[in-house]
Amino acid sequence: MPDRDLILNAFLMVPGHHAAAWRHPLSTPERTLDLDYYAGIARTAEAAKIDSLFLADGLSSGRRGGARGGLEPLTLLSSLAAVTERIGLIATASTTFNDPYNLARAFASLDHLSGGRAGWNIVTSADTEAAANFSREAVAHEARYRRAHEFLEVATGLWDSWEDDARILDKAAGRPVDGDKVHELNHVGAHFQVRGPLNAPRPPQGHPLLVQAGSSEDGKDFAAHWAEAIFTAQQTIEDARAFYADVKARVAAAGRDPDAVKILPGLSPFIGSTEAEAHAVQSELDDLAVPTDGVPTQVWRQLGTVDLTQFPLDEPVPLHLLPDETDVQGNRSRFALIVSLARRERLTVRQLLRRLAGARGHFTFAGTPEQVADLIEDWFTHGAADGFNIMPPLYPSQFEIFLEHVVPILQRRGLFHTEYRGRTLREHYGLDRPANRFARPRELAA
């Protein structure tokens, strides 16, 4: 039994990660704009001691806002902060189409409101449709990451601009704040000029938990510098172990403790009381993703710049006709993963499309609760994962089955806690509270 504690994050994509989840008889897509629906899921997850909830996001219409609702992550998680007490709340926000002062403030606010439970999934936006909503052309891959680096410099600086003990509230002396402990940032960079300080005290966690999900070369370098948790998509334990070792080495090379970065592969489990039942759950959903003409009309028919449905559906994916990875401006690592999946399993176009409906290239697995627990234990104890980003194909039913039947097995095996390890998201993830850059000289001088 390892002395590490498994981390479980619930990736809250409603009404389920499967592209056809909304069509399932148990699905209630009409509730995806309803706070009570999310509150119910959050409270159920908290009762099972799940470490965190995570909301993805996009800034163009695409598939969002239809069956999925399209609620903005920071506002939705702020609502959920009010109806939960312990579970972490991780919101996706883009460094490409936000401003660091506003975003740092919003995350500081969520961290205060939730008592230290905020996390930020940092993304850069390649989406040209999104750019057209922000008076912009598309932004090149490398430029996006340069801006993201500077964005993080500014955001972390703003969170540090108030020392932890700056707010003294001395009524007798009439001094609300110790002005010597509130600092200007005076950041002057290529993308931003920000004087600071932030107009809110330092967040309870120091900095909200920093999460990252890009797995391209730029993405991994960014993660090595900034990330404290990484959501990744891996299809096999071998690939996951290689990714895990690669990232931990990069973190060490960046001068950080490799254990201070937690790696959570995505896992979309289709669970049944027998293996056959689990496969039936998956097949039922897969069938709903493919209309009568046989062409999936949902998401992920596009691969890089190529529409897969232009090829003969029942012939192998024509790998030689796909663009080169380095020509992809969007999600490069996901592109590479999908191409590698098609190559390894020699999939036809139809088979690949069907597979992508499951979880957009994330690892899908159909099995019994024991089998799902075995898989989690195997990856967790063999250098492939510090935890998992659980992506239920269908909310809330498949999520509830995971909580009721898989989590107790993991607890009995001593892999997963039976009580929260602390009050804050950082404590749940076993991560330290960051030092304040402005307070250091004083500490050294003392």
Place this chain on the structure above:
Amino acid sequence: MPDRDLILNAFLMVPGHHAAAWRHPLSTPERTLDLDYYAGIARTAEAAKIDSLFLADGLSSGRRGGARGGLEPLTLLSSLAAVTERIGLIATASTTFNDPYNLARAFASLDHLSGGRAGWNIVTSADTEAAANFSREAVAHEARYRRAHEFLEVATGLWDSWEDDARILDKAAGRPVDGDKVHELNHVGAHFQVRGPLNAPRPPQGHPLLVQAGSSEDGKDFAAHWAEAIFTAQQTIEDARAFYADVKARVAAAGRDPDAVKILPGLSPFIGSTEAEAHAVQSELDDLAVPTDGVPTQVWRQLGTVDLTQFPLDEPVPLHLLPDETDVQGNRSRFALIVSLARRERLTVRQLLRRLAGARGHFTFAGTPEQVADLIEDWFTHGAADGFNIMPPLYPSQFEIFLEHVVPILQRRGLFHTEYRGRTLREHYGLDRPANRFARPRELAA
């Protein structure tokens, strides 16, 4: 008894509107980062059928973030949406330092999460300190309003980009959305180019309630076009009546129904069971705002570009040394109001500073519950107000006294409702749900 229903908005500035509120023995500034503190106030207001809560905001350190907490309005109100059911939630957000797509989305999200209770207090930002946090120089008065107009064109267009019945969720046909009812905006303007559609369905209210508070010429013109409610600062019923008549005339001139814009002057009531007790409440707070050296160290020592404390404290305010109103880049209407107050009452510098500590130039009134109710009735029934923006000098105690002792008098007099008039903020304010610009041609064709 008028057949109009009085509107009461609670201006939630904690721990109170008085600059020295945080120093009062009944004040708990240590709770101003604590969600439960705000939830308690919100629930108390809702129990008294108060129509809405309103949060102001600023984007520089200034006085915010000290005793007041500094929580960001949209995140805080999203939290409060989860612990209330009926009360409206009005957040301030700047058109100068935000992006229309992100902000339209956040307000749409709050409106969905709250079941149609979101309002947006639209401000432009003159603050040069804020500009320095956003990689910008200060923005001139007129330019700010031009950007604000275009910002509103885009935001309202994005809210309309989904028709009300666009989300069909037809499971059998596999059609989540009627694509013919989701529209691109294709806005191309001087400040913004926004393709749309928004990535979220139309808000329950159609558009969140649009509130505005600037009372300069530019501000009033903006309000005549866009505002559905106006927060204003008026010191006398005569000034309030003149403002009321002026704005309603401008609204009519802009081709709108004057009754579709509600005018709410600010009122900061110091309430005691006797007049003497009420004055004692005010004096106790005023005394706390003036340290032993006699110079108020709190806010509002600055008037335009001039620091008032440079003048002899016990001589009349030297009106001839103040800048001309048209040279003021910040809050022009407030500047004019304060200068007029100093002139009318022939105040010394010390007296003016003391007066400003009360509610920053808003109307303060000390009296019994009956006297406060009389004042409200007088203004409401004599063409000076459609309701009031209540600014308790001290939260929660003075607010609770208002709710427990003034509101029942207003109800007994038939001025204020004893039950909410509807489910949405628009219904509370007696305002129609806006038509969708994209749906109109279809309706005409039908």
